[in-house]
Amino acid sequence: MAKLEMKTPLVEMDGDEMTRIIWKMIKDELLLPFIDLKTEYYDLGLVHRNETNDQVTKDASEATKKYKVAVKCATITPNAARVKEYDLKEMYKSPNGTIRAILDGTVFRAPIQVKGIDPVVKNWKKPITIARHAYGDVYKASEMKIPGAGKVELVYTAEDGSQESVLVHEFKGPGIVQGMHNLTDSIESFARSCFTFALDTKQDLWFASKDTISKKYDHTFKDIFQEIFDAEFKTKFEEAGITYFYTLIDDAVARVMKSEGGFIWACKNYDGDVMSDMLSSAFGSLAMMTSVLVSPHGYYEYEAAHGTVQRHYYKYLKGEETSTNPVATIFAWTGALRKRGEMDETPAICDFADKLEKATLDTIESGQMTGDLKLITTLPNAVKLNTEDFIKAIRKTLEASL
Numbered sequence: 439m440a441k442l443e444m445k446t447p448l449v450e451m452d453g454d455e456m457t458r459i460i461w462k463m464i465k466d467e468l469l470l471p472f473i474d475l476k477t478e479y480y481d482l483g484l485v486h487r488n489e490t491n492d493q494v495t496k497d498a499s500e501a502t503k504k505y506k507v508a509v510k511c512a513t514i515t516p517n518a519a520r521v522k523e524y525d526l527k528e529m530y531k532s533p534n535g536t537i538r539a540i541l542d543g544t545v546f547r548a549p550i551q552v553k554g555i556d557p558v559v560k561n562w563k564k565p566i567t568i569a570r571h572a573y574g575d576v577y578k579a580s581e582m583k584i585p586g587a588g589k590v591e592l593v594y595t596a597e598d599g600s601q602e603s604v605l606v607h608e609f610k611g612p613g614i615v616q617g618m619h620n621l622t623d624s625i626e627s628f629a630r631s632c633f634t635f636a637l638d639t640k641q642d643l644w645f646a647s648k649d650t651i652s653k654k655y656d657h658t659f660k661d662i663f664q665e666i667f668d669a670e671f672k673t674k675f676e677e678a679g680i681t682y683f684y685t686l687i688d689d690a691v692a693r694v695m696k697s698e699g700g701f702i703w704a705c706k707n708y709d710g711d712v713m714s715d716m717l718s719s720a721f722g723s724l725a726m727m728t729s730v731l732v733s734p735h736g737y738y739e740y741e742a743a744h745g746t747v748q749r750h751y752y753k754y755l756k757g758e759e760t761s762t763n764p765v766a767t768i769f770a771w772t773g774a775l776r777k778r779g780e781m782d783e784t785p786a787i788c789d790f791a792d793k794l795e796k797a798t799l800d801t802i803e804s805g806q807m808t809g810d811l812k813l814i815t816t817l818p819n820a821v822k823l824n825t826e827d828f829i830k831a832i833r834k835t836l837e838a839s840l
Contacts, residue, residue: 440607441474441839442790444508445782447740448774449501451533454484454509455746456754460764461511463826464771467833470840473775473787482533484514486524495533501796502737506646506781507772510537510741511767537739537755538572542624543731545570545633546702547714547743549721550728550769553803554817558720564700567644567716569635570710571628572731574620577707584613587606593619623661627831629663630734632704633671636680643682645704646690659706660684718743723810730773759810761809764824766831768798797836806831 462588469475480498487494500813503506514520516534538545548567551557584590585785590606606615636643645663647656667682675682685693687709693701705713727743743766750760772791777786802811805820812822823831 439472441472443535443784444476444787445475445784446507446778447478447499448778449477449505449507449508450479451482451498451510452479453482453513453746454476455512455748455751456760456762457742457746457767458483458742459751459754460762460767460825460829461654463829464768467829468768468836469771472836473792477509481581482510482513482526484516484526484530487513487530487533488524491527491653492536495536499537502537502541502739503586503735506737507771507774507778508739508809509739509770510534512742512744512746514746527690534561534712534741535572538731541628541731541733541737541739542734543572543737543739544628544635544737545572545710545729545731546719547727547729548634549718550726550799551721552726552799554820555722555726555802555811556816557722559695561696562699562721564698565721565825566694566697566699567639567641567702568634568714568717569702569704570714571625571705573624573707574629575618575707576616578619580617582615583614584609584840586612586701590682592614603772607730611648620655620658622658625659625662628704629666629736630670631665631732632663632702633675633682634734635732636682636702637671637674637678639702640678642680642701643704644690644693645684646671646683646687646709646815648687648688648798656706663704670807722814723763725808725810726765728769728773729766729809738774740770740777742770759824761806761822761828764812764825764829765798765802769795773814773826790826793834793839794832797839800830801828801832801835804835 452458466674476504477503482495482498512532516526518527521529546567546569548565551565572629588609591603593601593603595601615664632643647659651661663684692704718724723743729741729743747762752763754760770797776788776791779785805817805821806823806828808828809822812820
C-alpha cells in the first residue's frame with residue numbers, strides 16, 4: 439500500500455534510556471512503513487542537552503509554537519547522581535518544566551483502558567482525566583532552614599519602593615520555612631485550557647483546592663476559575679450538556695473514589711502530580727497513561743506519562759531481554775498524529791492513528807502483552823512478550839486492519 443502523506447511536520451523530541459530505544463522501534467515498525475512521516479527532529483537526550491547547555495529544549499519549544507503539534511519521548515531530569523554519571527556541566531532543570539513554561543500549558547493525563555486490566559476501584563467504568571496546572575507552587579518555591587530563634591516575614595516591595603509585610607512565624611528554635619508563588623496570567627491560562635479541553639472532549643470538569651485553609655492563595659485559583667467560567671464558558675457548557683463545579687480537594691478525593699469516572703479533575707501543580715500517579719496505578723499501570731500538554735494559544739505536546747525506565751535500560755545494555763511496556767509512548771505518537779490530521783484536515787492520518795491504537799489494545803486483549811500487564815491481567819492464557827516482539831505483534835494486528 440502507498441504511504442499516507444502528511445502536509446505539515448510534527449515536532450519530534452527524542453529522549454533518554456529505554457524509552458529512547460522504544461521510540462526508534464515504534465518509528466521503524468509502526469510508523470515509517472505506513473506514513474511518509476514528516477517531523478522536525480530535536481534530540482532532548484541528556485547528552486545532547488548537555489552539549490547545547492539545554493538550548494535544544496528551548497528550541498524544541500519554540501518549534502512547537504510554529505508547528506503547533508509536538509510528540510515527546512521521556513527524558514531524564516538529572517539529580518546529583520546523574521550529574522556524575524553523565525559528567526554534566528550543571529544540574530539541568532526538568533525539560534518538561536521548561537517546555538510547559540514556554541508553551542504556557544496545562545497537562546492532561548488519562549488512563550488507557552483495555553479489557554483484562556481492571557481498575558482497582560471496581561466502580562470506575564470510564565477514564566478519569568487529571569488536569570494539572572504546570573506552573574509554580576512547590577516547584578518554584580524558595581526554602582530556608584532556620585537555625586534558631588528569630589522572626590520570618592514575607593515582604594513585598596512595590597516598584598515605587600513601598601512595602602507590605604506579613605509575619606510568617608516567630609521561631610523559638612530551629613525550623614524550616616518555604617515561600618511559594620503563582621501568577622494570575624498562568625492561573626487564567628490553566629482555567630481556559632481546562633474549560634476548552636472539557637468542551638473538546640464533552641466531559642464534566644471538576645476543580646479542587648483548599649480555599650477554606652488557604653484563604654488567599656487557593657481562594658484566588660477558585661475565584662479565577664469561577665470568573666472565567668461565568669464570563670466565557672457557562673453558556674457553552676450548557677449547550678454542550680456538561681457541567682463545571684468546584685469542591686475542596688479532600689471532598690474531591692472522596693467523590694472520585696465513589697464515582698464511575700468519565701470526567702476531568704483539575705488540580706493545582708503538586709496535587710495533580712500526586713493524583714495522576716494515584717490514578718494511573720489504580721487504573722492498572724503508569725505505562726498505560728497518556729499525557730498531553732494543551733496551551734490556550736493552540737499548541738499541543740503529547741508524551742507518555744512515565745519516565746525513562748532506567749532499570750530496563752541497564753539490562754538492555756548488558757544484552758539482557760526486557761519486557762518494557764511501550765503503550766503510552768505509542769499513544770503519544772497517535773495523539774500527535776491525530777491532532778496533526780485534524781489541523782491539516784487529512785482524515786486518513788486521523789484514521790491511521792485510530793487503527794494503531796485499536797491494534798495496540800486488540801493485541802493486548804488477544805493475550806499478547808508485556809510483563810507488567812501479565813502480572814495484573816484477568817485474561818486467561820496471557821503470554822509475556824519482550825518489548826520488540828510485542829511491538830511486532832502490534833504491527834501484525836495493524837497490518838490485518840489496514
